Amino acid sequence: MDLHERLLVQVSVRDVYDAATLAGHPGSGLVFTGQAGHDAVRMVRRAGYDGPLLADRRRYAGSARVRGTARLSADWIADQVEAGATVPLTDSGYVGRGDHEALHAILEQALQWDGAVAVLPVHARWVIEDRGTLLRTVTDYGSPVALVVEDGPPYRPVPLPLLSAGVAALGSLAYGARWAAIGVREVLRHLYPEPHEVRGGWRRGGARSAFVAERLEFVPVERLGEGTCGCSTCHGRPLRHLAEAEELHVNTHNAKALHGLHNRLMRATHRERWWHTLTQAAAAGGGTPRTTAPGTP
Structure with missing residues (x-):
């Protein structure tokens, strides 16, 4: 159950009950989100799923989120281990802009559990202006980590695992992250800023969005254009058919389309260049980058 280069x-x-459908392909795995995440891990493990399984308590999100200085729970770690999680994730609080105390508190506490992953839910500034400090601090402590980056300006991929991410998860893998996780629905692809901060035009809640590979983005199903999709869920049909589909069908398309890109990434000889080419093509209007041979960047 190695996490190496997995796209969860x-x-x-x-x-x-739908988890195995969404993550049944090679190179995948699952992250269950919420206070009962370890119970879901146990259920799926007992049902025979043998891929990587993680549980993210997500105390860092929402109006009642806690600060990163909060005490981490030994019981939460023990529950994940007992349930059969691949590795336990800490139940970290939020690390705000310039909050060095919270960053150090999480990393220091995580060291008490051998192999535990220190979850670092950070303000966007940490991966833009304070990137060097973040990477040096993580290296100094030596604990495995997983970032959750709060919504903000675009940033250069960070070579660290990501949780609750969108397509940035693929970028982190291209830049050397051990693994990364993409949320199956909108609310699990974002860490929204606190209510008093400017939020922009995000779509909260369970509204269905379909991944469009050529654009490298999730598009609300009612806004899908003329393109088609060759994934094993869509079978070459126009993407617009997803507007009438059930959520599971849309999410299965998303998982299959992302799995296809993940496969291409794993075959790329120069992954950072491959990612740059892909993102440039998407920014230029959804064109397809040169693919003269499998994995050619």
């Missing part, structure tokens, strides 16, 4: 699917505990 992050789901909520209510997705427990």
Whole structure:
């Protein structure tokens, strides 16, 4: 159950019965989100799923989120281990802009559990202006980590695992992250700023969005254009058919389309260059980058 170069699917505990459908392909795995995440891990493990399984308690999100200085729970770590999680994730609080105390508190506490992954939910400034400090601090402590980056300006990929991410998860893998997780629905692809901060035009909640590979983005199903999709869920049909589909069907398309890109990334000889070419093509209007041979960047 190695996490190496895995692109995981992050789901909520209510997705427990559909989880194997969403992450049944090679190179995948699951992250269950919420206070009962370890229970979902146990259920899926007992049902025979043998891929990587993680549980993200997500105390760092929402109006009642806690600060990163909060005490980490030994019981939460023990529950994940007992349930059969691949590695336990800490139940970290939020690390705000310039909050060095919270960053150090999480990393220091995580060291007490051998192999535990220190979850670092950070303000966007940490991966833009304070990137060097963040990377040096993580290296100094030596604990495995997983970032959750709060919504903000675009940033250069960070070579660290990501949780609750969108397509940035693929970028982190291209730049050397050990693994990364993409949320199955909008709310699990974002860490929204606190209510008093400017939020922009995000679509909250369970609205269905379909991944469009040529654009490298999730598009609300009612806004899908003329393109077609060759994934094993869509079978070459126009993407617009997803507007009438159930959420599971849309999410299965998303998982399959992302799996296809993940496969291409793993075959690329120069992954950072491959990612740059892909993102440039998407920014230029959704064109397809040169693919003269499998994995050619």
